[in-house]
Amino acid sequence: MTTISIDRVSRWFGNVVAVNDISMRIGPGVTGLLGPNGAGKSTLIHMMSGFLPPSTGSVDIDGVPVWKNQAAYRQIGLVPEREAMYDFLTGHEFVLANAELHGLADPGAAAQRALATVEMEYAQDRKVTTYSKGMKQRVKMASALVHEPSVLLLDEPFNGMDPRQRMHLMELLRRFGAEGRTVLFSSHILEEVEQLARHIEVVVAGRHAASGDFHKIRRLMTSRPHQYLVRSSDNRALAAALIADACTAGIEFDPREDALRVQAVDFYRFAELVPRVAKEAGIRLLTVSPQDESLESVFSYLVTSA
C-alpha cells in the first residue's frame, strides 16, 4: 500500500505557472488525473516520477521525496507519454533490458511475465520499430511492470490506442488497482476517466479544481444547474407544476424533441419532486434523463468557474 503525497506544490517555468499550489494524496486503486491539454497533468506526473523538482512544496512517496531519489524507482513504474524507446531492440530485448536495469534476480522470467501480462508475447521478437502505437504502448507498460511496482504512473496511456486495446489496458489497470497498487493515469478525454476511475483529480489551468468520487463531485456542485430532459404524456401541464417549485430555475419546451428541458438547482429535491408532481397531476412520465452527467459537462463547468 503506497501513497503519493503532493503537498502545496507549485511549479513554474520562467513566468509561466504550470502547477499552482496543488495538494493531493493518491492512494491504492485507480485514480484518474483529468484536465484539458496544458492543464499541468504532465508536469504533475513528472514531479511524481522524479523528473522535475517542484518549485515549492513537496512530492513524496510514502513520506520520502521523489526528486533525486533513485531508490524510489524500485516502487515506481512509469509509462511515459513520449513514444521513443530503444527502437533497435525487439520488444523482448527492451523489456529484458528494463528488468536488468532494475537489478532483478531473474530478469528473464520477469520480462516474460510482464510481456504475458500485456499479451505481447506473440510479437516479442519483432523490432520495436515495427510495432503499432498500441503495441508500443503495451511494451512500455510491460517495461513499467517488470519489477512489480506498487505505484504505476501513466501519462496519457490511451493516446493512439484502438478501442479494443483501450479496453484491454483499462481491464489491466483495473486489475492492478484491485490488487492494491496505486495507479494514476492522466487523460484529457473524459469518457476514458469516467470508464476507469471512480476517483478523480481534476486539474484545470494548473489548479486543483476538484477531487474525489466523480458522482460526488458532480453533486457537490450545487451552484450549478443540472439539465434534465423530461418527456411526459402532458408536457405543458407538467412544466407548470414543476416551475411552481423553487428547485427548478427554468423550463424550456423543445418541440423538436417533444420534451421539456428543465434546469434544476436542487438535485435531491428535484429528484423527489418530479414523480410526486406527475402522480398528483395524473401525468405519465415517459423520459427523465440527465443531460449532462458526462465528465465533459463537469469539466466545462470547472473550466469556466476556475
Next chain:
Amino acid sequence: MNVTVARLTARGLLGRRRGLLLLAVPALLLVLSVIIRAAVGQDESTTVNVLGTLALGTLVPLLGLIAGTGAIGPEIDDGSIIYLLAKPLPRWKIVTTKLMVAFGCTVVFGAVPTYLAGVILFGNFEGVAVAYGVGALVAGAAYSAIFLLLGVVTRHAVVVGLLYSLVWESVVGSFVTGAKTLSVQQWSLAVARQIADPGVITSAVHLPTAVPLLVVVTLGGSALAAARLSRLTLAGEQ
C-alpha cells in the same frame, strides 16, 4: 559499469548508420597511409605530418565527437533516456558506463588505426607509431568526456563540439599560441612527444601541464555530466 547500459549504448552507437561512419573514418586514414607510403616512401616528416594533423588533429576529435555525443545525446533528445533514468541505478554509473563505451570506440576506431597508420607509414622506428597511438588513446578519453558532457548539457552538442575542435583547436590555435595550452590535441601531442625519440614530435604544451589537464578534463567532464544527469528534467518536452 553497468552491462545493460553498455550494451544499449554500444548498440545505439554502432547500429544504424553511425557504425558505418565510425568505420569509414579510420578506413580512410589507413587507405591514405598506404597511398602515401607508396608515393613518398618511408619518411619521418611526412609521417609526423599525417599522424599529427590527420590522425590526432582530425580523426580522433571527430571520433570523440561522434562517440561522445552519440553515446547519450540522441537518447536525451528523443526521451528514451527515461528508461535508463527511471531505475534504481546511480546516475554516475550510467555516465561512467557511457563514457567507457565512447572511449572504447575511440580506442578501436581511433587509437588502433592511428598506430597501424604509423606502422604503415614509418614502421616501428623511433617509437613514432606507438607514440601517436598512445597520444590518440589519451586524446580519445578526454574528447569522449568533453563531448559526453556536451551531449548532456546541450541539444546542440555536435555543433558546439565541431566549433571547439575545428575553430578553437585548429584555427584559433594556429594564430593565438596561448590557445594551444587549452587544447586536447596539444596535450596528447605532449604525451606522444615523451614516448617517441627526442625531437621527432613537437608540442606547444609541456608534459607537466598536459597530464594534469588531461586528467582534470576527463574526470571533471564525467563528474559534471553525472551531476547534470541526476538533475535532468523532462520539462521542455511538451
